[in-house]
Amino acid sequence: MRNSDDIWTKVEAHEADYIRLADQVFDTPEVAYTETKSCAAHLARLLAEGARIAENLAGIPTALMGEWGQGGPMIAILGEYDALPALGQEPGVAVQRPLGAAGHGCGHNLLGSAALLAAVALRDWLAETGTPGRVRYYGCPAEEGGAAKAFMVRAGVFADVDAAITWHPGDYTGLMAPVALANMRIDFTFHGRAAHAASSPELGRSGLDAVELMNVGVNYMREHMPDDARVHYAYLDAGGEAPNVVQPRATVRQLIRARDNKGLRDLVARVRKIGDGAALMTETRVETKVVSAVSSMLSSPVLERVMEAQIVTIGAPVFDDADRAFARDIRKTLTNAHIEDTFYRVGREVDASLPLADFVVPLADQRPAGAGSTDVADVSWAVPTVQAWVATCALGTPFHSWQLTAQGKSPAAHKGMIHAAKIMAAVGRDLFAGPDILAQAKAEHAAKLTREPYICPLDPEVMPPISG
Numbered sequence: 256m257r258n259s260d261d262i263w264t265k266v267e268a269h270e271a272d273y274i275r276l277a278d279q280v281f282d283t284p285e286v287a288y289t290e291t292k293s294c295a296a297h298l299a300r301l302l303a304e305g306a307r308i309a310e311n312l313a314g315i316p317t318a319l320m321g322e323w324g325q326g327g328p329m330i331a332i333l334g335e336y337d338a339l340p341a342l343g344q345e346p347g348v349a350v351q352r353p354l355g356a357a358g359h360g361c362g363h364n365l366l367g368s369a370a371l372l373a374a375v376a377l378r379d380w381l382a383e384t385g386t387p388g389r390v391r392y393y394g395c396p397a398e399e400g401g402a403a404k405a406f407m408v409r410a411g412v413f414a415d416v417d418a419a420i421t422w423h424p425g426d427y428t429g430l431m432a433p434v435a436l437a438n439m440r441i442d443f444t445f446h447g448r449a450a451h452a453a454s455s456p457e458l459g460r461s462g463l464d465a466v467e468l469m470n471v472g473v474n475y476m477r478e479h480m481p482d483d484a485r486v487h488y489a490y491l492d493a494g495g496e497a498p499n500v501v502q503p504r505a506t507v508r509q510l511i512r513a514r515d516n517k518g519l520r521d522l523v524a525r526v527r528k529i530g531d532g533a534a535l536m537t538e539t540r541v542e543t544k545v546v547s548a549v550s551s552m553l554s555s556p557v558l559e560r561v562m563e564a565q566i567v568t569i570g571a572p573v574f575d576d577a578d579r580a581f582a583r584d585i586r587k588t589l590t591n592a593h594i595e596d597t598f599y600r601v602g603r604e605v606d607a608s609l610p611l612a613d614f615v616v617p618l619a620d621q622r623p624a625g626a627g628s629t630d631v632a633d634v635s636w637a638v639p640t641v642q643a644w645v646a647t648c649a650l651g652t653p654f655h656s657w658q659l660t661a662q663g664k665s666p667a668a669h670k671g672m673i674h675a676a677k678i679m680a681a682v683g684r685d686l687f688a689g690p691d692i693l694a695q696a697k698a699e700h701a702a703k704l705t706r707e708p709y710i711c712p713l714d715p716e717v718m719p720p721i722s723g
């Protein structure tokens with residue numbers, strides 16, 4: 256049943272190099288905008304594969320691209336390689352064993368490697384068939400909270416691309432529903448006046464009070480937000496540790512999410528008013544700084560049909576008994592709620608005996624309860640974009656967990672990643688082989704943008720937080 260498509264063979268021809276790359280990136284986990292080793296590993300592969308390379312995209316040292324082919328359409332495959340803080344974990348064991356400061360708790364070591372592999376397979380197909388066309392791999396840093404792709408879109412690095420293809424590791428296989436919330440992170444810093452909290456409290460104006468009042472205001476707003484909007488917060492600076500000082504300065508980060516870009520702009524304006532109100536109440540001054548922002552996802556029904564057809568053709572990754580045994584061990588560390596939630600999302604009865612998804616989930620059956628956000632969404636406004644989920648871990652594994660990191664170098668993860676490369680390469684091949692599809696996708700995209708033009712959620716003065 257396998258390997259009835261020549262493009263899959265082209266993926267398999269290179270798979271050893273890319274499993275090695277994924278494992279190498281796993282072993283050097285680096286958080287947003289610090290991915291120097293991971294980016295260097297991807298650069299080394301691009302050089303080995305003879306790509307034309309551009310580095311330092313959008314002024315970000317860990318963003319790069321490699322390109323092959325001549326003339327024709329330009330298809331982009333998007334990769335990522337950033338890790339998450341505090342999610343270091345020994346791989347291959349089903350017990351929590353923290354390891355290092357960061358870890359691949361979202362599987363981006365697999366994400367980037369499969370994307371680069373798909374691009375290489377397409378390079379081979381273009382060369383072998385003599386088809387005019389170019390394929391480009393984008394190494395995109397800082398997906399986790401860094402919105403790097405939004406900065407890259409703002410800098411125009413996708414301007415000559417016709418379509419973009421990507422994937423994300425998951426606990427099942429299927430087309431990814433084109434749903435992602437727009438979001439913005441804003442730091443609100445309140446400046447007041449220090450004073451002795453007992454002997455002269457009347458002279459003090461508390462930044463900490465302002466932060467607390469701001470949160471009260473946001474909490475009252477929640478009842479009057481759209482159901483799918485979200486506001487989360489974290490204290491970045493609570494002012495200090497001494498309760499007998501009126502804290503002169505405090506900072507809270509508000510993470511605001513909304514269904515679409517306009518909804519985000521509306522909600523951000525309301526949160527800003529609450530910040531102003533808290534400053535007024537406490538006689539402090541509020542200073543705001545946008546840290547990052549991403550858009551909601553723009554769907555591409557034409558590309559989604561192409562990808563869903565390819566996913567149905569290839570089916571789910573084929574796992575073996577050893578894969579299932581490890582997945583079963585991981586499953587023992589998860590709650591029933593996690594497992595039940597996964598089955599709910601894929602529209603199936605709970606089957607506790609099934610540790611790895613051996614099925615494909617049609618888009619029509621998916622229930623994307625509780626959408627997150629991704630900076631892939633900004634690319635979707637620049638060019639028609641499509642994404643797949645591919646099973647790389649036990650059913651029910653939550654993202655951003657030690658269990659996800661623990662499975663990041665497993666044979667099942669490698670199988671899922673190779674499978675993802677086959678799906679992406681097959682979709683790319685279909686776009687090169689039938690330029691009508693691409694023309695339809697672009698026309699559909701242009702029509703959507705006419706109805707709602709793209710407004711970059713990042714103001715021009717907001718820059719990527721690159722240190723050093």
Ligand SMILES: [Zn+2]
Pocket residue numbers: 361362363398423
């Ligand atoms: Zn991720």
